[in-house]
Amino acid sequence: MTSSRLFYLGAALIFIYFGDSVYNTIFSNYLQDVHHASAGLRGFLEFPRELPGILSMFAAGLLFFLPDNKMGLVAGLIYFLGIITMTLPLASTSIYFLILIMVTASLGQHMLMVIVDAIVIHNSTPENRALRLGQTKALVNAAGLVGALYLWIKWKYFPGYISDFFVISAAIFIGSFFFLKSTDNKAAATPQKKSFKESIVMKKKYSRYYMLEIFFGARKQVFMTFAFWSMVAVFNEAPGYIGKLLLIAGILGVFFKPMVGKMIQKYGERKVLIFDSVIIVTICLFYAFSTHVFSAALAALVVSACFIIDNLMFATGAARSTFMARISEKPADITPSLYCGMALNHVVSIIAAVIGGIIWEATGTQLWVFLLTAGLAVISGYIASGIPDKEAPIKVESDPLLEKADAE
Numbered sequence: 205m206t207s208s209r210l211f212y213l214g215a216a217l218i219f220i221y222f223g224d225s226v227y228n229t230i231f232s233n234y235l236q237d238v239h240h241a242s243a244g245l246r247g248f249l250e251f252p253r254e255l256p257g258i259l260s261m262f263a264a265g266l267l268f269f270l271p272d273n274k275m276g277l278v279a280g281l282i283y284f285l286g287i288i289t290m291t292l293p294l295a296s297t298s299i300y301f302l303i304l305i306m307v308t309a310s311l312g313q314h315m316l317m318v319i320v321d322a323i324v325i326h327n328s329t330p331e332n333r334a335l336r337l338g339q340t341k342a343l344v345n346a347a348g349l350v351g352a353l354y355l356w357i358k359w360k361y362f363p364g365y366i367s368d369f370f371v372i373s374a375a376i377f378i379g380s381f382f383f384l385k386s387t388d389n390k391a392a393a394t395p396q397k398k399s400f401k402e403s404i405v406m407k408k409k410y411s412r413y414y415m416l417e418i419f420f421g422a423r424k425q426v427f428m429t430f431a432f433w434s435m436v437a438v439f440n441e442a443p444g445y446i447g448k449l450l451l452i453a454g455i456l457g458v459f460f461k462p463m464v465g466k467m468i469q470k471y472g473e474r475k476v477l478i479f480d481s482v483i484i485v486t487i488c489l490f491y492a493f494s495t496h497v498f499s500a501a502l503a504a505l506v507v508s509a510c511f512i513i514d515n516l517m518f519a520t521g522a523a524r525s526t527f528m529a530r531i532s533e534k535p536a537d538i539t540p541s542l543y544c545g546m547a548l549n550h551v552v553s554i555i556a557a558v559i560g561g562i563i564w565e566a567t568g569t570q571l572w573v574f575l576l577t578a579g580l581a582v583i584s585g586y587i588a589s590g591i592p593d594k595e596a597p598i599k600v601e602s603d604p605l606l607e608k609a610d611a612e
Contacts, residue, residue, distance in 0.1 A: 209327060212385035214343050217320065219379025220280060221344045223372035224313065225351030227287060229450060232432045233443045234365050238296050244565040250429050250557030252303045256311035257550025261543040264315060272326060272539060273383045276319040280380025283312025288373040291366050312376075318546055320344075321525045322539040323386055331469075333529060337522040338465020342458050345519075349454025355447030406544050412590060413528045413541070414548050416477065419584035420524065421549030422556040423484055426577045427514050429557050434491065434570055435511065439504045449508055453515040461519040473523040473530075474591035480520040481585030487514050488578035492571045527591060 235241040235249065256263075267275050286309025294301045320340060328336040358368070406414075435441045435449075468476050487510045494503040494510075525542060532538050560573045 209386055212382045213320075213323060213340065216276070216280075216379045216382035216386055217340060217343045218347045218350075219375045219382065220283075220316065221347035221379075222351045222354075223287070223375035223379070224283075225348035225450065226355060226368055227309075227372050228428070229351065229355055229446055230365060230368055230443050232436045233446075236436055238365065239299055239302070242565065244561045246429065246433055246561060248558055248561060249303070249306070250425065250561075251554050252307050253310050254425065254550050254553040254557065256307055257314045257553060258547045260311060260314040260318070261540075261547040263311060264318070264543050265540070272319055272322045273386050276316065276323065276383035276386070277380050279312045279315035279319055280376055280383065281312070283309055283316065284373050284377045284380065286310070286312060287369055287376060290369045291373075296365075314546065314550070318539065318542045319383075321522075321542060323383075325525065325529050325538055326535070330530070334468035334522060334526045335462070335465045337525060338462040338468070338519070341464075341519050341522060342461040345454050345457030345461050348450060349458065352447045352449075352451035352454055356444055356451060359442065359444040359447065407533070407537075407541075409533065410528065410531065410537075410541055410544075412587065413524060413531070414545055415587050416524050416527075416584065417545035417549040418552050419580055419587065420521070421552030422580045423577060423584070424518075424549065425553040425556040426488075426560065426573065427518075430560055430564065430570060430573050431491065431511055431514055433564075434507060438495065438570065439507065441504075449511050450515065453512045456512070457516055457519065460516050464519040465522060468523050468526055472591070473527040474588055476520055476523045477588035477591070478585050480517055480523075481581045481588065483513065483517055484581040485578045485585075487517075488574040488581065492574035492578070495569075496571070 232246070235246060239245075241249070264275065267278060270278065286305050286307075289295065289305040289308070290302075292301075295305060296302075321337060324336050324340050325333055354371075355368075432446070435446055464476065490506055490510045494506045498506060524545070528541055528545065529538050532541065556577075560576075563572050563576075564570060
């Protein structure tokens with residue numbers, strides 16, 4: 205990518221993911237403090253919150269006539285609309301209205317997840333895709349670092365959710381427009397899909413990638429829902445404390461996430477994803493048993509450490525994206541296949557959130573939720589073990605984006 209494209213993409217990521225970090229951090233506390241949600245309701249609410257992960261595949265398909273950078277702008281504005289609406293009084297009094305605007309925000313949020321990777325992949329050569337993805341994820345991490353610092357300071361002196369929603373929406377609105385310049389050459393700014401049908405891709409050749417995404421969906425949801433909920437409901441931690449943990453994760457992630465990109469380049473996706481599975485199994489066991497084998501103070505410390513490591517390990521998602529790009533039959537398959545993978549992992553996410561909430565409420569403990577997740581992580585590692593380290597990408601047609609990048 206050229207320096208100008210990197211600058212604008214970086215600016216978009218910093219603004220948007222600053223807001224995203226603040227939103228994700230305060231959401232569980234907001235539900236508990238304002239809507240007095242139980243563990244069962246918290247798990248159920250992940251159904252409407254994660255449903256846009258499936259719908260985003262079709263939303264992106266309807267925008268097939270737009271190049272990735274303009275699709276990023278549209279996704280950011282949808283996210284902005286959902287967050288700014290949370291400042292309305294009705295959002296704090298009606299759970300049904302909250303669900304409606306939560307779905308809107310989540311649709312934009314999930315569309316952005318894929319668009320960022322797609323922009324990077326389409327503007328990088330196959331040899332440096334993993335490195336570029338690692339670098340962009342480090343920028344996302346740095347934005348989260350600023351968000352965590354903001355929460356730590358802001359909640360110490362000015363507690364309150366409405367002001368946070370205004371700050372979040374402003375950051376997302378500003379950042380969305382930087383996407384327009386994140387792809388500034390003619391080839392990269394041209395849509396690769398000619399119809400809605402071409403924008404929905406599911407092929408047997410990509411089945412291993414889809415399976416990896418499916419099992420990632422369960423692992424992701426347990427962190428996003430029940431790791432955060434453990435901090436709030438089990439250890440009674442305030443947003444400021446969670447912000448401090450994310451601040452630590454952000455500092456470490458600035459160095460760790462580019463390192464993951466280099467690890468993918470050096471060792472291949474298979475070894476990186478197996479390593480990820482081993483770490484996740486270990487973390488889940490600590491989540492499950494910490495309150496049973498440690499004192500309350502030590503358990504809180506152990507779970508806090510797991511929370512940080514868990515956050516860092518999301519960087520290994522770059523290995524799934526580069527694996528998909530490496531086996532794609534043609535460049536036009538990459539973006540819709542990434543959306544398809546996300547849709548599949550969100551089907552599992554929704555199921556995992558609801559079942560996890562039911563299990564937690566029925567047993568009164570987080571133990572079985574995390575033990576089941578550890579089992580799923582073992583299966584995911586087994587699937588990853590079948591990835592050939594040196595599989596060459598199949599080139600059916602030339603990619604003008606890569607040719608342009610090579611020329612630059």
